[in-house]
Amino acid sequence: MKKALIIFIYLFVISTNTPAEEKQTSNNNLFEIGDVIISSGETHRGTLKVSKGDDEIESFIPITVHHGVNAGPVLSLIAGIHGSEYSPILAMQEFAKLIDPSQLNGTVIIVHIANIPAFSARTIYVGPNDLKNLNRSFPGNINGTITERIAYILKHEVIMRSDYLVDIHSGDGNESLRPSYSAYYKEAGGEEVVQESKRIAVAFGLETIVQFPGSYDSINDAIYTSAQAVTLGIPSIDIESGELGHTDDRFISPIIDGALNIMRELEMITGKSELPINPLMINDRTRVYSNHDGIFYTDPKVQTGDYISAGSPLGIITDYHGNELETIVAPSSGVLLILFGTPPVNKGDNIVVIGRIPDSKNN
Ligand SMILES: [Zn+2]
Numbered sequence: 129m130k131k132a133l134i135i136f137i138y139l140f141v142i143s144t145n146t147p148a149e150e151k152q153t154s155n156n157n158l159f160e161i162g163d164v165i166i167s168s169g170e171t172h173r174g175t176l177k178v179s180k181g182d183d184e185i186e187s188f189i190p191i192t193v194h195h196g197v198n199a200g201p202v203l204s205l206i207a208g209i210h211g212s213e214y215s216p217i218l219a220m221q222e223f224a225k226l227i228d229p230s231q232l233n234g235t236v237i238i239v240h241i242a243n244i245p246a247f248s249a250r251t252i253y254v255g256p257n258d259l260k261n262l263n264r265s266f267p268g269n270i271n272g273t274i275t276e277r278i279a280y281i282l283k284h285e286v287i288m289r290s291d292y293l294v295d296i297h298s299g300d301g302n303e304s305l306r307p308s309y310s311a312y313y314k315e316a317g318g319e320e321v322v323q324e325s326k327r328i329a330v331a332f333g334l335e336t337i338v339q340f341p342g343s344y345d346s347i348n349d350a351i352y353t354s355a356q357a358v359t360l361g362i363p364s365i366d367i368e369s370g371e372l373g374h375t376d377d378r379f380i381s382p383i384i385d386g387a388l389n390i391m392r393e394l395e396m397i398t399g400k401s402e403l404p405i406n407p408l409m410i411n412d413r414t415r416v417y418s419n420h421d422g423i424f425y426t427d428p429k430v431q432t433g434d435y436i437s438a439g440s441p442l443g444i445i446t447d448y449h450g451n452e453l454e455t456i457v458a459p460s461s462g463v464l465l466i467l468f469g470t471p472p473v474n475k476g477d478n479i480v481v482i483g484r485i486p487d488s489k490n491n
Pocket of ligand 1 (some may be wrong): 209213245297298300
């Protein structure tokens, strides 16, 4: 069908509709994304195009969109912002098959792999072409590098069409990360956005929840995916489940279950979730950065998920001949959330993240 005709039909349907529905209600008849328009009760499997820039690189973003038969919110789930974080990517492969648009209230946008260049090249943190971190590249730039153009497309085609956004990560290819957690901004985006973000962070159903501090003066400062969303007034959370390039079901299943739990909470599907009664709230995090290039050795007595005391040794860095350069110790007590799990380390790398919980704050 020609685009003009599609637009004509689209406008016709809109104009014959009952008065405009509230924001947290998708158009029950047609849903537009990229260059397609999806009818209610249909599933669209396709790609968002990322056009060539001055760098002569073009790319695409594979998506599935389930447009439900009934009105409801638009929920977006993004995997693969970091291309070597595999459990979110594999979870969304399965999750996409579980949604039936004929039984769905609202619309689900699934971004299967946000960062195809990083996935294909198997890079951690950054894209292979411009060495930029997609999760530091929002709001994006349509005239920028490939990573900046991907961010721009994600912002305009996914984030801005959403009523709720879930950005799913794991420890990167070099990072051990436990326990799995959901996270939300406890101050950014205004009171209602904070409350709705907290609502879906809790509804996801993990035992650990991290509260991010701070807010953003402008969307140009909100360089993270979920920060961009909340600054635009869209409730959003981060999920972290998985580590070290692993593809174990124990990291994938909680993501699928959590996504379904959010859909139940938002009454997009029927059913009740079983949620933890008293999840652990982590309200502050401390980090350790490397002072050297070299080889990292994890202390054999620690692993992520452990509760550790301030001053505990976590590992050492040696030079390339094995001479010790630095002992890495915990700067505070708390839960060891992230620790490097592979040997390469560069000056400035964030080797350690510790989640401080209220009882450990003064230690
Ligand atoms: Zn990530």
